[in-house]
Amino acid sequence: MLKLLKIEWLKVKNYRTFWILLVITIASIPGFNYGLYNLMDNSFPKFHGKSILGSPFAFPDVWQTVSWNATMLFLVPAILIITLTTNEFTYKTHRQNIIDGWSRQQFIGVKLFEVLLLSILCTLIVALTTLGFGYIGNKVPEGVSPWAESRFLFFYFVQMVSYSMIAFLLSMLIKRAGLAMGIFFIYMIFENVIVGILHNKYNIKAVEYLPEEVTDRLIPLPYGKALLNQGGLAAWESHIPYYLGGAAIYLLLYCLLTSRRFLKSDL
Amino acid sequence: MNPILSIQSINKFYGSIRALHQVSFEVPSGSVFGVLGPNGSGKTTLLGIVMNVLQASGGSYSWFGEQPSEKQRRKIGTLLETPNFYHYLSGERNLQIAAAIKGHGQEDIPRVLEMVKLSERKDSKFSTYSLGMKQRLAIASCLLGKPSVLVFDEPTNGLDPVGIAETRELIRELAKGGTTIVLASHLLDEVEKVCTHVAILQKGVLITAGDVNEVLMSEDLAELGAADTEKLRTILTAMPGVRQVKQSEQYLQVYLQNGTMNLSGINQYCFDNGIVLNHLQLRKRSLESKFMELTNK
Numbered sequence: 001m002l003k004l005l006k007i008e009w010l011k012v013k014n015y016r017t018f019w020i021l022l023v024i025t026i027a028s029i030p031g032f033n034y035g036l037y038n039l040m041d042n043s044f045p046k047f048h049g050k051s052i053l054g055s056p057f058a059f060p061d062v063w064q065t066v067s068w069n070a071t072m073l074f075l076v077p078a079i080l081i082i083t084l085t086t087n088e089f090t091y092k093t094h095r096q097n098i099i100d101g102w103s104r105q106q107f108i109g110v111k112l113f114e115v116l117l118l119s120i121l122c123t124l125i126v127a128l129t130t131l132g133f134g135y136i137g138n139k140v141p142e143g144v145s146p147w148a149e150s151r152f153l154f155f156y157f158v159q160m161v162s163y164s165m166i167a168f169l170l171s172m173l174i175k176r177a178g179l180a181m182g183i184f185f186i187y188m189i190f191e192n193v194i195v196g197i198l199h200n201k202y203n204i205k206a207v208e209y210l211p212e213e214v215t216d217r218l219i220p221l222p223y224g225k226a227l228l229n230q231g232g233l234a235a236w237e238s239h240i241p242y243y244l245g246g247a248a249i250y251l252l253l254y255c256l257l258t259s260r261r262f263l264k265s266d267l
Numbered sequence: 268m269n270p271i272l273s274i275q276s277i278n279k280f281y282g283s284i285r286a287l288h289q290v291s292f293e294v295p296s297g298s299v300f301g302v303l304g305p306n307g308s309g310k311t312t313l314l315g316i317v318m319n320v321l322q323a324s325g326g327s328y329s330w331f332g333e334q335p336s337e338k339q340r341r342k343i344g345t346l347l348e349t350p351n352f353y354h355y356l357s358g359e360r361n362l363q364i365a366a367a368i369k370g371h372g373q374e375d376i377p378r379v380l381e382m383v384k385l386s387e388r389k390d391s392k393f394s395t396y397s398l399g400m401k402q403r404l405a406i407a408s409c410l411l412g413k414p415s416v417l418v419f420d421e422p423t424n425g426l427d428p429v430g431i432a433e434t435r436e437l438i439r440e441l442a443k444g445g446t447t448i449v450l451a452s453h454l455l456d457e458v459e460k461v462c463t464h465v466a467i468l469q470k471g472v473l474i475t476a477g478d479v480n481e482v483l484m485s486e487d488l489a490e491l492g493a494a495d496t497e498k499l500r501t502i503l504t505a506m507p508g509v510r511q512v513k514q515s516e517q518y519l520q521v522y523l524q525n526g527t528m529n530l531s532g533i534n535q536y537c538f539d540n541g542i543v544l545n546h547l548q549l550r551k552r553s554l555e556s557k558f559m560e561l562t563n564k
Contacts, residue, residue: 006367007367010360010364011356011364014356015353015356016355017355087353091352091353092351095347095351096365098318098319098320098340099320100340100345100408101368101370104319106337266315266320
């Protein structure tokens with residue numbers, strides 16, 4: 001795999017678009033969080049010196065807050081994945097890589113590994129941003145372990161891999177950058193609208209298990225936690241294994257669909 | 268000696284369209300093997316199948332007498348259809364990727380760039396190359412690591428006359444050095460000039476395959492004229508060694524068995540049979556007409 005990754009590195013190391021999108025992906029996570037941090041600090045009324053929204057950027061809630069905020073930015077790494085993958089089809093280099101001596105398994109394997117690497121990188125940035133806000137932006141509250149609720153980092157990772165795989169699947173099926181990006185973006189909105197209508201208005205619970213919603217539910221809205229009822233939190237807690245199970249099934253499906261498509265079809 | 272490439276009963280369907288039907292032939296080691304056929308005859312499809320970018324609907328093939336695998340493809344330099352490179356990278360960086368996939372070091376890159384006269388433009392982005400330069404870069408990529416087998420699909424596409432001549436010369440040089448070359452082309456003279464063997468495809472069906480001198484044999488024919496054309500036709504039809512007598516605009520065309528053409532002998536034969544010729548000329552049968560005859564069977 002290392003050999004394959006070295007070749008993938010040769011493809012992107014002098015590609016300006018790759019670096020621009022990667023820098024935006026990396027910088028947007030702390031940048032967007034910092035923007036929201038300032039907004040919280042300055043725009044909401046305070047009660048005894050504390051925001052009515054609680055302390056979302058202090059331990060332990062900062063894990064949930066930074067992760068949830070970062071999930072708003074999935075479109076950026078998705079564009080990066082779609083660009084790199086559809087480039088191969090646009091330039092027909094996917095054919096040339098096979099002709100020159102890669103197996104189809106190697107091609108699809110290294111692309112899947114790249115999706116995983118990008119997800120790990122983004123998770124690492126989320127972790128560093130969380131620690132930055134937790135330690136530098138706020139004092140660690142007494143009696144609170146900084147690592148309590150760090151499970152949200154894992155939930156972010158699951159969500160990031162899931163969204164990235166959807167972007168990858170669309171790239172492999174559609175093969176055109178603009179169309180794949182458009183469908184990815186429209187589906188993000190479409191699913192939210194469907195969930196909003198069917199779940200909230202008609203109380204149809206099954207929509208919780210739609211491809212994106214099932215991972216969205218792993219990280220609930222972090223703001224105004226004090227206003228939420230405890231029953232809702234307990235229900236969420238009990239559903240986590242189901243959400244993780246649903247995410248795992250979808251990931252398996254994405255891997256099978258992309259691999260099968262590339263292994264069996266004409267290139 | 269084992270064939271380099273052996274193709275057995277390959278079929279390919281695109282939906283209900285039959286692109287290849289039961290195609291079988293073998294490419295001998297050290298040969299320059301032309302796959303000849305008009306546009307749409309299935310040449311590129313066939314080469315796409317043996318390079319694993321297209322899936323055959325039936326049949327099988329083997330390289331070097333073994334089951335196909337990516338390891339074998341690394342030993343083959345292939346230019347299939349169009350030059351496929353990363354447009355945003357320079358020619359040299361594109362070759363670095365090809366060399367890495369083939370498992371070679373980068374030390375061979377300057378040599379192949381020099382061979383195709385692209386050394387001066389090696390740092391230019393591929394997107395800035397002309398069509399001919401793109402084609403030459405693709406040929407350079409094929410030559411990386413001095414492979415023992417080359418597969419060229421229309422290698423002179425987009426090249427100017429000098430480039431075409433240089434590429435043909437390069438193919439001849441490589442063949443002299445023992446490289447086996449599979450060359451797909453719709454250009455008859457290209458195949459005739461550089462190939463030792465040929466397979467002719469038409470509408471996905473193999474018409475014939477074999478030694479180029481046998482398949483595309485340029486038959487000799489004599490053109491004859493006399494005052495009494497009908498009598499001339501009668502005696503020529505009865506002449507030993509004559510394969511066919513045809514009427515052209517003014518004269519009769521006589522096709523003889525290969526290697527039996529003797530104008531003075533024909534003249535003497537006619538005179539002995541009471542015909543005085545007023546026209547006798549040796550003509551070469553065009554390769555095109557031979558190809559048309561083969562593909563119109």
